[in-house]
Amino acid sequence: MDKLYIVIPAYNEEENIENVVNQWYPIAEEYGAQMLVINDGSKDRTAEILRECEKRCPLLTALSKRNGGHGAAVLYGYHYALEHHADYIFQTDSDGQTDPAEFPAFWEERKNYDMVIGNRKHREDGVSRVFVTRVLRATIKSCFHVSIPDANTPYRLMRADTLRKYIFLIPQDFHLTNVLISAIFAKKCCKVKYLPITFKPRQGGTNSLNMKKICKLGMQSVKEFQKMNRILQ
Numbered sequence: 001m002d003k004l005y006i007v008i009p010a011y012n013e014e015e016n017i018e019n020v021v022n023q024w025y026p027i028a029e030e031y032g033a034q035m036l037v038i039n040d041g042s043k044d045r046t047a048e049i050l051r052e053c054e055k056r057c058p059l060l061t062a063l064s065k066r067n068g069g070h071g072a073a074v075l076y077g078y079h080y081a082l083e084h085h086a087d088y089i090f091q092t093d094s095d096g097q098t099d100p101a102e103f104p105a106f107w108e109e110r111k112n113y114d115m116v117i118g119n120r121k122h123r124e125d126g127v128s129r130v131f132v133t134r135v136l137r138a139t140i141k142s143c144f145h146v147s148i149p150d151a152n153t154p155y156r157l158m159r160a161d162t163l164r165k166y167i168f169l170i171p172q173d174f175h176l177t178n179v180l181i182s183a184i185f186a187k188k189c190c191k192v193k194y195l196p197i198t199f200k201p202r203q204g205g206t207n208s209l210n211m212k213k214i215c216k217l218g219m220q221s222v223k224e225f226q227k228m229n230r231i232l233q
Contacts, residue, residue: 116157169184
């Protein structure tokens with residue numbers, strides 16, 4: 001039986017995390033998966049709520065680490081899943097914007113692709129976020145010379161053996177880990193399939209990234225992207 005890990009990073013998500021666990025836990029039960037929530041140094045009650053969730057959810061493991069950003073949190077989760085012999089790793093976020101009902105279509109394609117990733121066709125998270133995605137798409141095209149519809153989607157199912165080949169290329173503190181994984185898979189001509197997904201508004205709380213932070217991270221990432229492209233040549 002294929003061993004699946006569901007990786008969910010969380011930072012200050014006390015308003016969402018219990019609902020997200022409740023929404024995704026039936027998927028873990030149905031597919032015999034381990035649900036792994038990475039508490040990225042939250043300053044609110046996220047860790048406390050996760051401890052309570054663990055008591056009633058035997059397939060849930062909550063790990064806490066020092067705050068390092070979304071990219072560092074998912075990378076931490078990916079390494080943990082690989083170290084625990086995952087066959088497949090699925091990643092989504094803890095803000096309640098994704099729909100577990102769309103997961104079965106991804107799982108059905110797992111044998112055929114190195115990664116099955118969502119393409120956010122129906123987005124309800126605001127015009128500014130759509131703009132950021134379009135700028136990111138153009139930046140990736142410029143830096144890596146590959147076309148990727150939606151590189152940062154927090155809805156991706158990856159073959160662990162493929163991820164294991166390339167995960168060492170990703171800096172530990174890199175914020176856009178998923179973007180870099182998408183670009184690496186494209187540059188290495190891995191088999192990737194995009195499936196349309198819905199993307200709901202954030203279900204509670206506030207996003208830790210505002211436009212100013214996004215722009216700053218974007219400028220830093222361009223340099224990292226250019227450096228990474230030279231490595232991948």
